[in-house]
Amino acid sequence: xxxxxxxxxxxxxxxxKETFECGQCFRWKKEENGSYTGIVECGVINxxxxxxxxxxxxxxxDDVDFESFCRNYFDLEEDYNKIQKSILKEDDKTLKKxxxxxxxxxILNQNSWEMLISFIISAANNIPRxxxxxxxxxxxxxxxxxxxxxxxMKEYFLFPTPDELSKATMEDLxxxxxxxxxxxxxxxxxxxxxxxxxxxxxxxxDYKNAKKELLCISGVGSKVADCILLFSMxxxxxxxxxxxxxxxxxxxxxxxxxxxxxxxxAQNRFGIFSGVAxxxxxxxxxxxxxx
DNA sequence: CCACAGGGCGGCA
DNA sequence: TGCCGCCCTGTG
Numbered sequence: 088x089x090x091x092x093x094x095x096x097x098x099x100x101x102x103x104k105e106t107f108e109c110g111q112c113f114r115w116k117k118e119e120n121g122s123y124t125g126i127v128e129c130g131v132i133n134x135x136x137x138x139x140x141x142x143x144x145x146x147x148x149d150d151v152d153f154e155s156f157c158r159n160y161f162d163l164e165e166d167y168n169k170i171q172k173s174i175l176k177e178d179d180k181t182l183k184k185x186x187x188x189x190x191x192x193x194i195l196n197q198n199s200w201e202m203l204i205s206f207i208i209s210a211a212n213n214i215p216r217x218x219x220x221x222x223x224x225x226x227x228x229x230x231x232x233x234x235x236x237x238x239x240m241k242e243y244f245l246f247p248t249p250d251e252l253s254k255a256t257m258e259d260l261x262x263x264x265x266x267x268x269x270x271x272x273x274x275x276x277x278x279x280x281x282x283x284x285x286x287x288x289x290x291x292x293d294y295k296n297a298k299k300e301l302l303c304i305s306g307v308g309s310k311v312a313d314c315i316l317l318f319s320m321x322x323x324x325x326x327x328x329x330x331x332x333x334x335x336x337x338x339x340x341x342x343x344x345x346x347x348x349x350x351x352x353a354q355n356r357f358g359i360f361s362g363v364a365x366x367x368x369x370x371x372x373x374x375x376x377x378x
Numbered sequence: 379c380c381a382c383a384g385g386g387c388g389g390c391a
Numbered sequence: 392t393g394c395c396g397c398c399c400t401g402t403g
Contacts, residue, residue, distance in 0.1 A: 387397090
């Protein structure tokens with residue numbers, strides 16, 4: 088592990104709170120000084136914004152190019168102004184307000200294996216408990232990293248690799264407090280470890296085929312699959328429909344209980360960047376009681 | 379004690 | 392297809 092830094096001087100549409108608290112990630116935590124510290128595939132990162140500059144400090148694996156990792160992970164090559172223009176229609180007051188509210192959201196490019204397990208755990212669950220469960224799994228089976236990027240030297244635990252998590256028995260997983268999701272996580276881990284499922288290959292497929300493959304994994308339905316596709320497989324057309332999105336879609340766009348209908352409506356209205364629209368709407372609906 | 383939380387599954391019409 | 396009870400566990 089090595090200490091590195093990377094500073095961005097000219098970046099638009101990047102807000103830390105909006106990016107880390109819009110529901111796409113579970114391992115970024117706010118520090119007292121307003122910065123955020125997150126545990127990622129290659130180590131530990133602290134992100135802060137000072138006078139229009141974004142500073143990333145990292146304790147990461149020796150063979151990692153920190154700058155290119157950050158550019159990919161934080162989606163820095165993407166032009167979010169362009170995306171906002173493409174999803175916004177003239178008459179769409181709700182989305183306009185949602186975009187204004189969350190214009191600093193960036194879709195993170197996270198690790199697909201970690202997203203698979205994390206979103207299986209998210210089913211009928213709440214965010215504090217999801218985070219806690221993922222921390223339990225990581226501290227039980229993942230590698231320990233010592234880092235002072237937050238300002239204080241602390242120990243962090245990386246999310247376990249498929250190889251590491253495949254050592255876990257059902258009993259081990261039960262202790263991690265997964266609830267009824269333990270059997271799904273156990274089975275998904277086995278499939279990935281034995282390469283019955285190859286996430287790298289799925290990532291290379293187009294959206295529809297990739298989703299079809301993910302749906303073969305027990306515990307992965309339409310919503311969970313779309314989260315994996317959007318947050319770790321560069322599929323910005325994926326539109327996860329959860330209870331919040333159902334509410335806002337029913338109220339504003341299409342009054343239907345049928346998830347497939349809502350998904351189709353979103354594809355037609357928002358197009359290839361539907362997933363980004365979903366994040367704006369989700370964050371807006373969650374943070375504003377009366378949207 | 380009860381409902382419900384960022385769903386999914388299996389059984390049933 | 393569409394609907395519904397159930398799946399752990401913590402919280403109000």
